[in-house]
Amino acid sequence: MDRRHFFQNSALVTTGALVGCATPGMAQQQPKTPFAVPAVYIPIVGSDEMFPVRRIYCIGRNYAAHAREMGSDPTREPPFFFQKPTDAIQYVAAGTVGQHPYPPLTKNYHYEAELVAVLGQGGRNIPVNKALDLVYGYTLGLDMTRRDLQRFMGDQKKPWEIGKSFDKSAPIGAVHKVAQTGHFTQGEIWLKVNGQTKQKANLNQMIWSVAEQIAQLSEAFELFPGDIIYSGTPENVGPVVRGDVIEMHIDGLPNLSVNIV
Ligand code: MN
Numbered sequence: 001m002d003r004r005h006f007f008q009n010s011a012l013v014t015t016g017a018l019v020g021c022a023t024p025g026m027a028q029q030q031p032k033t034p035f036a037v038p039a040v041y042i043p044i045v046g047s048d049e050m051f052p053v054r055r056i057y058c059i060g061r062n063y064a065a066h067a068r069e070m071g072s073d074p075t076r077e078p079p080f081f082f083q084k085p086t087d088a089i090q091y092v093a094a095g096t097v098g099q100h101p102y103p104p105l106t107k108n109y110h111y112e113a114e115l116v117a118v119l120g121q122g123g124r125n126i127p128v129n130k131a132l133d134l135v136y137g138y139t140l141g142l143d144m145t146r147r148d149l150q151r152f153m154g155d156q157k158k159p160w161e162i163g164k165s166f167d168k169s170a171p172i173g174a175v176h177k178v179a180q181t182g183h184f185t186q187g188e189i190w191l192k193v194n195g196q197t198k199q200k201a202n203l204n205q206m207i208w209s210v211a212e213q214i215a216q217l218s219e220a221f222e223l224f225p226g227d228i229i230y231s232g233t234p235e236n237v238g239p240v241v242r243g244d245v246i247e248m249h250i251d252g253l254p255n256l257s258v259n260i261v
Pocket of ligand 1: 058059060112114143230232233
């Protein structure tokens with residue numbers, strides 16, 4: 001190997017260029033860039049690997065009582081989805097309290113406790129009875145919401161992205177492999193603020209199950225490994241202010257805690 005060839009190969013290896021994927025599923029050389037943009041990863045429990053996050057999908061109004069408190073009729077509405085940017089992820093390790101910044105522009109900042117399914121496989125038009133085969137694991141997360149901005153934009157029939165898809169709006173715990181936890185179709189989900197119970201429900205009260213969510217999403221979007229799905233929140237969402245501590249729980253997962261700063 002001549003000297004020039006050696007350096008080209010070393011550069012590829014040391015920058016990890018061969019794994020850069022502009023198009024999912026197609027490994028290609030990463031172009032030279034003027035600065036680095038970090039990828040987003042979530043630790044995987046019991047593994048030295050990290051889960052790479054491709055897209056964050058969220059389902060709206062997936063518990064009947066929450067749909068009613070948001071002013072809609074859950075019996076007549078098909079599921080709808082929105083996205084958060086990948087870098088909205090704020091990873092919080094079990095047994096720690098994440099420092100979560102109160103965001104700008106809002107005076108009504110809400111918690112939403114949610115089960116999160118993470119995908120290890122993708123596809124289009126996935127039937128419900130095959131959908132859980134795509135699930136790599138589960139975790140729990142907060143779909144933090146600037147409720148006043150969400151409502152203001154919704155009332156004007158404008159996109160309510162500014163209410164949902166802002167920096168650090170997705171606190172999340174580590175990924176637990178489905179082989180270790182099984183699928184989450186029932187079990188208690190609760191959220192406390194400063195030790196006082198605010199949300200309390202059962203995962204079996206979801207209007208659309210995780211399998212149905214994956215099937216529905218895959219009709220609208222081609223799904224890929226690394227996609228994650230926030231599966232909706234139960235009733236009794238509400239506000240937090242600086243100094244509050246949120247603790248959330250799902251049976252079978254370690255609790256997730258953040259301090260609003
Ligand atoms: Mn939500």
